[in-house]
Amino acid sequence: QVQLVQSGAEVKEPGASVKVSCRASGYIFSDYYMHWVRQAPGQGLEWMGWINPNSGGKQYAQKFQGRVTMTRDTSISTAFMELSRLTYDDTAVYYCARVPRDVGTAMFDYWGQGTLVTVSS
Amino acid sequence: QSALTQPASVSGSPGQSITISCTGTSSDVGAYNHVSWYQQHPGKVPKLMIYDVSNRPSGVSDRFSGSKFDNTASLTISGLQAEDEADYYCSSYTNRDTWVFGGGTKLTVL
Numbered sequence: 125q126v127q128l129v130q131s132g133a134e135v136k137e138p139g140a141s142v143k144v145s146c147r148a149s150g151y152i153f154s155d156y157y158m159h160w161v162r163q164a165p166g167q168g169l170e171w172m173g174w175i176n177p178n179s180g181g182k183q184y185a186q187k188f189q190g191r192v193t194m195t196r197d198t199s200i201s202t203a204f205m206e207l208s209r210l211t212y213d214d215t216a217v218y219y220c221a222r223v224p225r226d227v228g229t230a231m232f233d234y235w236g237q238g239t240l241v242t243v244s245s
Numbered sequence: 246q247s248a249l250t251q252p253a254s255v256s257g258s259p260g261q262s263i264t265i266s267c268t269g270t271s272s273d274v275g276a277y278n279h280v281s282w283y284q285q286h287p288g289k290v291p292k293l294m295i296y297d298v299s300n301r302p303s304g305v306s307d308r309f310s311g312s313k314f315d316n317t318a319s320l321t322i323s324g325l326q327a328e329d330e331a332d333y334y335c336s337s338y339t340n341r342d343t344w345v346f347g348g349g350t351k352l353t354v355l
Contacts, residue, residue, distance in 0.1 A: 159344065168248070168349040169283070169291065169334050183342050219290065230279035230338045231296035238290060 126150040128220050128236035135242045141208040144239045146220030153201040154178040156222040159232065160194065160205045164216040174223065175203060210243045217241075249274065249335055249347035256353040262323040265350045267335030268316060273345055275316035279338035282311060282320045285349075286331045294333075295320060322352070330354040 131145040146158065160172040173184035175194040182194050193206045203220055218239045221232035250268040257263040267274065267282075274280055278298045283291040293302050295311035298318060308323045318337070322329055335347040 161346075168332075169285075169336075169346040171336070171344045171346055174344075185343060221291075229297055230277075230344075231281045231293055231302075232283070232291070232336070233293050233296070233302065235290045 126222075126234045128222065128234055130218075130220060130236040130239045133240040133242070135244060136210050137245055138211055138243055140210050140243075141206060142210060142241050143204055143206040144218050144220075144241070146203045146205075146236050148201045148203070148222070151222075153196075153198060154225075156224055158194075158196065158203040159221050159223055160192075161219045161221055161232070161235075162216040163219070163238075164213070167216075170216075172205070172218075176225070177203065178225070207241075210241075212243050215241065215243045247345075249337060249345055251333075251335060251347035251350045253348070254351045254353065256355055257322075257325045258355045259325050259327065261325050262321060263325060263352065264322075265320045265333055265335075265352070267318040267320070267337075267347045269318075269337055269345070270316055272341075273337040273339040274313065274318050276340050277338050278313070280311070280313060280318040281336050282309075283334045283336065284329075284331045285334065291334065325354055327354050 127149045129147045154177045157174045159174040175182040177196045196203045220236040280298050282295040284294050285291045298313045299311045310321045312319050333350045
């Protein structure tokens with residue numbers, strides 16, 4: 125069965141960086157783009173960007189340009205999202221979610237369980 | 246990229262039907278048939294309910310349906326049930342090869 129398993133909760137100080145991992149299983153890793161979505165407490169979903177596990181190509185939301193880096197390690201079917209220069213507003217649950225590479229369809233069909241990142245001094 | 250516009254809240258009684266709108270622009274909702282809808286219960290992971298405007302994934306009740314006209318997509322839930330009470334989010338692919346979500350709608354079953 126398809127599973128996206130994320131790394132555990134993190135507590136970071138303002139100005140620090142955080143790196144969240146998302147290990148995929150149950151499907152061919154390169155057949156799906158991996159996206160990252162975050163949700164601040166009591167707020168809605170916010171799209172951050174995607175990475176193509178096959179080519180390493182990526183696209184980030186303008187809001188996070190210069191501060192987010194998405195990478196992948198195909199040998200362990202794992203995607204990573206690193207966010208730098210953290211502020212209190214970055215406190216949120218961060219999700220990975222896959223989207224088929226098939227250009228005929230676009231949907232987040234499987235999601236990771238979420239990783240809570242708390243920015244606190 | 247601005248968020249898609251959804252009503253903050255909707256409500257309905259059991260057995261009734263409700264519709265949640267999702268308004269974007271000609272660069273996202275109006276440009277592609279790549280609108281999807283997600284249900285999220287408190288503290289839970291979002292669940293895909295509708296994809297590519299009107300398609301239901303396997304296992305999703307046929308009480309859920311989707312449509313689109315111009316720059317506005319809609320999610321309709323018929324025969325409302327208590328378990329449908331949740332937050333609902335729309336999402337669309339955009340012409341910048343990015344995605345955007347709506348602000349979310351809280352559905353209350355009276």
